[in-house]
Each structure stands twice: as structure tokens, then as C-alpha cells.
Amino acid sequence: MTQNKPKLLIIEDDPGLQKQLRWSFDAYDVVVAGDREAALAQLRRHEPAVVTMDLGLPPDPDGATEGLATLQQILALAPDTKVIVLTGNQDRSHAVKAIALGAYDFHQKPSEPEILSLVIQRAFFLHALQQENRRMLQSQAESPLAGIISRDAGMQKVCRNIEKVAPTSASVMVLGESGTGKEVLARALHQLSPRASQRFMAINCAAIPENLLESELFGYEKGAFTGAVKQTKGKVELAHGGTFFLDEVGDLPMALQAKLLRFLQERVIERVGGHEEIPVDVRIVCATHQNLKQLATTGRFREDLYYRLSEIVVTIPPLRERLGDAVLLAQHFKNKFATQEGRGNLHFSQEALVQIETHPWPGNVREMENCIKRAVIMADGSQILAEDLGLSGVPLEEEPLNLRQVREEAEYKAIVKALARVEGNIVKASELLGISRPTLYDLMERHAIKGSSS
Numbered sequence: 001m002t003q004n005k006p007k008l009l010i011i012e013d014d015p016g017l018q019k020q021l022r023w024s025f026d027a028y029d030v031v032v033a034g035d036r037e038a039a040l041a042q043l044r045r046h047e048p049a050v051v052t053m054d055l056g057l058p059p060d061p062d063g064a065t066e067g068l069a070t071l072q073q074i075l076a077l078a079p080d081t082k083v084i085v086l087t088g089n090q091d092r093s094h095a096v097k098a099i100a101l102g103a104y105d106f107h108q109k110p111s112e113p114e115i116l117s118l119v120i121q122r123a124f125f126l127h128a129l130q131q132e133n134r135r136m137l138q139s140q141a142e143s144p145l146a147g148i149i150s151r152d153a154g155m156q157k158v159c160r161n162i163e164k165v166a167p168t169s170a171s172v173m174v175l176g177e178s179g180t181g182k183e184v185l186a187r188a189l190h191q192l193s194p195r196a197s198q199r200f201m202a203i204n205c206a207a208i209p210e211n212l213l214e215s216e217l218f219g220y221e222k223g224a225f226t227g228a229v230k231q232t233k234g235k236v237e238l239a240h241g242g243t244f245f246l247d248e249v250g251d252l253p254m255a256l257q258a259k260l261l262r263f264l265q266e267r268v269i270e271r272v273g274g275h276e277e278i279p280v281d282v283r284i285v286c287a288t289h290q291n292l293k294q295l296a297t298t299g300r301f302r303e304d305l306y307y308r309l310s311e312i313v314v315t316i317p318p319l320r321e322r323l324g325d326a327v328l329l330a331q332h333f334k335n336k337f338a339t340q341e342g343r344g345n346l347h348f349s350q351e352a353l354v355q356i357e358t359h360p361w362p363g364n365v366r367e368m369e370n371c372i373k374r375a376v377i378m379a380d381g382s383q384i385l386a387e388d389l390g391l392s393g394v395p396l397e398e399e400p401l402n403l404r405q406v407r408e409e410a411e412y413k414a415i416v417k418a419l420a421r422v423e424g425n426i427v428k429a430s431e432l433l434g435i436s437r438p439t440l441y442d443l444m445e446r447h448a449i450k451g452s453s454s
């Protein structure tokens with residue numbers, strides 16, 4: 001039975017070694033090739049996730065020209081393939097060249113099967129992780145929570161809660177720092193609700209002057225005030241049948257809080273300057289970055305309104321607390337803006353990725369979106385460098401941490417930095433960190449650090 005085993009391609013021209021390697025790695029569905037042509041044929045046919053390759057291939061068994069050319073063709077055909085290069089003791093420079101060309105790792109001959117086996121195992125693991133990432137990015141585009149890119153467990157939970165409350169008529173309060181995606185989430189909620197075919201209307205209470213807010217919300221009759229030349233519906237009325245989103249609801253002036261409360265209790269509005277009560281059916285979703293409960297206790301926000309608005313409360317975590325989201329979102333925005341700007345082949349340098357991972361993103365996803373847009377425009381050639389991000393000099397936010405957290409964070413950062421410094425070369429990174437390769441692989445797995453640049 002080989003169908004369910006992962007495919008491993010071994011490129012080795014020595015039939016004896018071929019046999020030995022095949023025998024050592026019977027946990028995999030091994031296919032073999034002795035030269036470039038056969039290797040490329042096997043690659044096309046079997047699409048292996050991992051390849052081990054002797055660099056000394058015919059017609060250049062003592063050099064690396066043929067091996068390096070084969071490596072380039074493999075990566076051109078299947079860029080995600082993890083190629084582990086096998087080299088002789090004296091051929092370190094060839095190995096370095098291979099890594100620079102995109103090989104995943106190298107292993108010195110004569111090979112030590114236990115170590116090589118571990119390297120292969122990790123390569124399969126990383127490949128699977130990358131594929132999963134890609135699948136997730138693709139499925140996001142089709143998902144009803146379409147605008148929301150995240151792999152963080154906290155955010156996934158938020159999305160599940162939104163899916164649960166969407167079909168109901170409960171009022172939803174979305175909490176979160178500025179730029180975390182509160183409006184995106186409100187729109188997703190609307191899309192998932194039975195009201196999806198009707199309008200989603202939004203108003204930002206902090207952005208509209210107090211004297212205009214009432215007529216924006218509830219509309220006005222002709223002649224209600226100077227300039228009211230014709231009867232105009234407000235956003236609440238326009239949202240009839242749909243969803244009304246009140247952003248920065250904490251900034252709603254007291255007088256309007258009373259009017260909003262009345263609307264929520266009686267479900268009728270009165271336009272400014274009008275006397276008619278107009279029934280309106282809307283679902284209310286609101287958002288704030290403020291602590292409304294606290295504002296309520298100090299009398300700056302009506303407590304009764306607070307309870308009306310917050311039948312369900314959903315809290316979006318800030319970007320710095322989401323595991324793995326910074327890089328995922330950066331890749332998403334990079335792809336989006338690179339396509340828009342006609343710069344198809346852009347990728348981040350390792351140092352840029354480190355900065356993205358470690359920056360505290362006080363402006364959350366909005367800051368990230370702007371930063372990547374700028375970087376796509378500023379980047380020369382096919383790489384986005386750390387300096388293109390314009391983030392340097394921003395201090396990491398100080399947070400109270402316990403000792404374990406401090407250690408974990410320091411460990412994570414040290415590994416990411418070491419990998420960046422040696423361009424993802426596992427051997428050099430482990431030397432730099434003073435740990436063995438297996439330990440480094442274990443730590444990378446634990447911290448979900450990917451082993452190659454993207």
C-alpha cells in the first residue's frame with residue numbers, strides 16, 4: 001500500500017545509494033531518478049512535496065553544475081517543493097549556492113539516515129503547513145465571512161459567534177481597537193443574516209458634527225431648517241428591512257442617545273421637523289473602541305441604551321494578539337496591491353517578514369493595509385525589503401508578561417531573527433543559536449515558524 005504515503009523523490013545517480021535511500025525511507029512513497037531528465041519527469045508525474053537530491057549528477061558527477069541546474073528547474077516547475085540537497089564534505093560552497101537558489105536545506109554525505117529522516121519529516125510538515133495556509137487564503141475568498149482573513153483561534157471564535165448570531169434579530173455590539181475590522185465584521189454579519197438582500201447603512205457618530213447627526217440618522221422634512229429644501233430620509237429609514245451600523249457609538253451625544261433609545265423601544269422614527277411616526281424595521285449593530293460600561297457608570301452613556309445595544313457583545317482582539325495573522329494579512333494585502341499595481345511577482349524579504357511579525361501594529365489591520373500598500377509601491381525589483389515597510393524605530397509595546405511568556409517571546413524572536421540573518425538556512429541558524437538542528441526544528445514547530453521565505 002503506497003497510495004496514502006507522502007511522495008518523496010530521491011534524485012541519485014548511484015544505483016547502490018538509490019537502493020539504500022529507498023530502503024531507509026520506506027515510510028514514504030519513494031520514487032527515484034538518476035538524472036535531470038528523469039527527475040523532471042518524476043516531478044511532473046508524482047508531484048512530490050519533498051525531494052532529496054545529490055548535487056553531483058551526470059554528466060557532471062564531480063561538480064554541481066548539473067545538480068544546481070536541475071534544482072532551478074524543479075523550483076521553476078513546482079516552487080513549493082522542499083528540496084534537500086546532499087553534498088560531499090568539501091562541497092560546502094555548492095550547498096550554499098543551492099540554498100541561495102531556493103533549496104530547503106542541505107545534508108552532508110555520507111548521509112546519516114536518522115538525521116536525514118528528521119530533516120525530511122520536517123520538510124513534509126512545513127510543506128503541509130504552507131499548503132494549508134494557501135488553501136485557507138483561497139477559501140477565504142469564497143467564505144461568507146469573505147472580507148475576514150485570519151488564522152488566529154480568537155478571531156476564528158469571533159467569526160463562529162457572528163455566524164451564530166447572524167440569523168437572529170439580536171442587537172450586536174462589536175468591541176475592539178481602531179482598525180481591528182469592526183465594520184468588516186458588521187458587514188459580514190449582515191451578509192449572513194436573512195436581511196442580506198436589503199441595505200447595510202453605516203454612520204460614524206464621531207465623524208459627523210453634532211448638529212447634523214440627528215438629521216443624518218432620522219432624516220428631515222422640507223423647511224425643517226435653513227437649507228432643508230426637500231424631504232430627506234435618514235440612514236435609519238433608508239436601512240429599512242436591512243442592517244444599521246452605528247460606528248463609534250460612544251460618541252453619540254446624550255440628546256441623541258435618548259432618541260435612539262426611543263427608536264429601539266418603539267421601532268418608530270420621527271424626521272427632524274416632522275410629526276409623523278414612521279415604523280422602521282432595522283437590525284442594529286454598533287461598534288466602539290471605548291469602554292461603554294465605564295462611560296455608563298460615569299453618566300456619559302445611558303445605561304438603558306447600553307443594555308439595548310449589547311444583547312450580544314463580540315470583542316475583536318488587536319492584531320498584535322493574533323497568532324500568525326500579521327504575516328497572513330501582509331501576504332494578502334501584498335497580493336492584492338501587487339495585482340492592482342501590475343507587480344505580479346513581489347515577495348517579502350526575510351527581514352521584512354521579521355518586522356511584520358514583531359511590529360506591534362497599534363493601528364491594527366488598517367495600519368497594516370496602508371503600510372503594505374506603500375511598500376508595494378516603494379519596492380524596487382521583486383523583493384519588498386524591511387526598509388520599504390517604513391516601520392523601523394517603532395518600539396515594541398511594553399506589556400506586563402510573566403516569566404514564561406517573556407522566555408517564549410524571546411525564544412520566538414531569536415529564532416525568527418536567526419533564520420532571517422542566514423536567509424532561512426537551517427544549519428546556519430542552528431549554529432547561530434547554539435542548538436542542534438533537531439532542537440531547532442522542534443522549536444520551529446512549536447512556535448509555528450515557517451522554514452523558508454515566501
Ligand SMILES: Nc1ncnc2c1ncn2[C@@H]1O[C@H](COP(=O)(O)OP(=O)(O)OP(=O)(O)O)[C@@H](O)[C@H]1O
Nearest residue numbers: 147148149150177178179180181182183184365366
Ligand atoms: N481580518 C481582516 N481581513 C482583511 N481585511 C481586514 C480585516 N480586518 C480589517 N480589514 C481591513 O482593515 C481596514 C479597517 O477595518 P475596519 O474599518 O472594519 O476597522 P474598524 O475596527 O471598524 O476601524 P475604526 O474603529 O477605526 O472604525 C479595512 O480596510 C478592512 O477592509
